[in-house]
Amino acid sequence: MTSEREDFNLSGPLHLNNVDWKNEDHRRSVAACLVQGVYILERDRQDNRRGPQALAPLWWEFFHFRLHRELVDDVDQCIFGSIYEFKPPFDGNHLDGSPRYAIAFRGTLTKGDAFLRDLEMDVHIIRNGLHQTSRFETAIQAVRSTVATHGSSNIWLAGHSLGAAMAILAGKTMAKTGIFLEAFLFNPPFLNMPIERIKDKKVKQGIRIASSFIAAGLTVALKARQKRNIVNTSEDHLAALSAWFPSLFVHPGDHICSGYIGYFEHRKQMEAMGAGVVERLASQNPIGGLLMNAMGKDSGEPLHLLPSANLIVNSIPAQDFKQAHGIHQWWQPDLSLQSIAYNYK
Template sequence: MASEREIFGFSGPLHLRVVDWNNPHHRRSIAASLVQGVYIIERDRRENRHGQNALAPPWWEFFNFQLNHVLIDPDDQSFFGCIYELRIPDHYYYNHLTQNYPKYVVAFRGTINKPGNRTQDLKLDLQLMLSTLQQSSRFQLGLQCVQDLVWKAGDPARIWVAGHSLGSAIALLVGRHMVRMSIHFETYLFNPPFSSIPFEKIKNEKLKNGARIATSILTAGIAAAVNINSIKPHQDKEFLTLAAWVPYMFVNPSDPICCEYIGHFDHREKMMSMAGGKIGRIAAQNSIASVIANARGNDCDAFHLVPSAYLTINKSPCQEFKQAHGVHQWWRTDVHLEYKLHQYR
């Protein structure tokens, strides 16, 4: 039996019958719904739900999207991503360039902890924690699809990339690689994993700040010991190049997977003012794991450490982890959200 959370008519954003593409709430809700569509199309595949029994199509058809392509993991044959195309007449598309709607959306799902998906998804979660996700076939396939779409669409501004949890890590990696090619597109990262200890969960502010400072100093110290500048001499320049790209990032304080982003950006600004900013600069671009990996000869980026982000925090109380980490929260109308723009300078 399908749960109500899988059925668009029960849990989808039915209030968006008329979409204002200039409204951030509408754009966020649609991006999250399209990510949910990837989860449900994989569940349809696993449960052999086809035709009229399939539950996934309403998650994109309600917003006038059509399914263009499904991304398949070659290791377990699961559906991990979808390419959607907005069905709008060409004359509308060219006459309404001020509207912030996409022509294509590439969406990636996160981990499904169920038989048939668990083994491969948890393997990728481990790669994420070790900062080696860029070696996965899912990332390589996702990057190739986005590159092909850029060539097809002609205008990167008409392409969105979105993901949830593990899928947001893939979307983040894709975005970083495309920025290095001077290609920017709108990116929606729902509950993106922060590959570090979630210091944000510490209640004592002094202890929390002290732990962050100690970690930054330790990271800078290890980087100095292995001479990270000689290993990656162009790192500063690349990080500054990435700073012009500002993905939308959505986090929940009750979610230990992503909550560290809340304090990370403010802490980074404080560290940039210490010791002439050298410690903060090194810590902003590296993690302890990435420094050690590079010292061992592995080309490794702490890809979760983005220079800039438009951070949205869900301040509404959550009763359980599943609610705090779920993608459904991002299209609800009764949530209390706080917003802050963080830009690396």
């Protein structure tokens, strides 16, 4: 059964018939629609909608992109990502501010035959093991190939929820090699203690400060046997990622991504207190991961470890979690957005 939200003519940003590629609202809206295109592409596949019945193409063709390649999971053959090529309807291959290629990843589909595989990917995120999956291997190979062929200066990464996690991991992987891709990360998962649900600001601040000092202390204690300078290692690792400046789009009513709000605020407060080193150690080594390491299990790098970012918060109250977490909010024309740039130094 076709949902109204799958139909671009019913729920897409029809007002963007003339995109200004220097306008941040326009760029955000287009990136969100390209991610939606991946969702609908997989829904078209599941419902066997082809040719004129397919609903996905208008989500990218409206903005003069063409589908360059589908990214398919090798386990269940579901479509989890797409590579789009920008093809303006006039001479010239590139407009100032526009991407030449955009690589987009969808999030979890709660219905249909992709659900179980998507759920498996969600579990890997919780365990910091997404980098070990064949789906991510397909994704990062696609990113590397696109960059190697076309350069990195005008390639976008975009993703929503699970797809945002995929884009974060791909972006961080490339950043560690000195390649910094423009990224639009919608409702990216932040998996840590659900502190944002606490209403009292002083209580939240106290819990965060205590957690940071505990995590930093455990890090030093557990790794002292390695006889190396943990502080310098932490600084070097963050510095390697610091030049990557992704855009994170979050809603405070979405408990999956709202942790980023407190994460960056707390980091700023710890710097002001003169405890920035403590927080950087704690960020890289959350308590849960340290306990896994103590049991001899590799917890992997925390997905949310982002030294620099442009955090964009949608302050319009949501009716429910579904609305707060939905991709659809990000192409609405009258959003009330608050943007804060966090630049690691």
